[in-house]
Amino acid sequence: MYPIHPFVIHFPIAFFTASTLFMILYLSEKEVAFEKAAYYCMIFGYIGALGAFITGSIDFSHLAETDPRQGAVSTHAYCGASLLLIYGVEIGLRRKYPKILDGSRRWLYFSIAILGNGMVFVTGWLGGQLVYGLKVGIE
Numbered sequence: 321m322y323p324i325h326p327f328v329i330h331f332p333i334a335f336f337t338a339s340t341l342f343m344i345l346y347l348s349e350k351e352v353a354f355e356k357a358a359y360y361c362m363i364f365g366y367i368g369a370l371g372a373f374i375t376g377s378i379d380f381s382h383l384a385e386t387d388p389r390q391g392a393v394s395t396h397a398y399c400g401a402s403l404l405l406i407y408g409v410e411i412g413l414r415r416k417y418p419k420i421l422d423g424s425r426r427w428l429y430f431s432i433a434i435l436g437n438g439m440v441f442v443t444g445w446l447g448g449q450l451v452y453g454l455k456v457g458i459e
């Protein structure tokens with residue numbers, strides 16, 4: 321069957337990146353709409369990451385247990401799973417402290433977003449390595 325994971329992964333990559341960019345805009349412009357956009361992009365990114373997790377797990381299950389690429393896929397999968405944890409904490413903080421980007425915890429909140437975005441790029445890059453380097457899902 322054709323892998324379904326590649327259809328879904330663009331959503332978390334785009335929404336999490338947009339969320340960080342809107343956060344930066346809010347920190348410099350103080351326009352409330354940017355903070356709201358950052359929050360909702362994070363929510364949509366999280367839904368996309370859940371979709372990526374489910375479809376990635378389905379595609380992973382098609383790889384033979386003895387396949388030497390199992391380790392590379394697992395590393396990518398752990399990175400993908402860490403996104404659910406990182407952004408789960410971030411969304412939890414925002415829900416508990418809706419004005420967090422105005423208070424003393426704002427650098428903690430912003431740093432977690434930067435960490436999350438770094439992990440989004442690492443996960444995406446590892447995914448590209450799987451397909452274009454190791455031909456997972458192709459051969």
Ligand code: HEM
Pocket residue numbers: 323324325326329332333368369372373374375376377378379380393396397398399400401403440443444445446447448450451456457
């Ligand atoms: C938000 C989290 C994730 C992102 C952003 C992501 C991203 C990617 C990307 C960019 C590719 C290359 C697709 C292509 O160019 O065709 C890929 C491939 C792959 N990923 Fe992920 N991934 C995520 C989570 C996961 C998880 C949790 C698993 C497994 C449990 C997984 C398993 C795979 C597999 C098996 C492939 C190669 C075959 C295929 O495309 O389905 N991914 N991923």
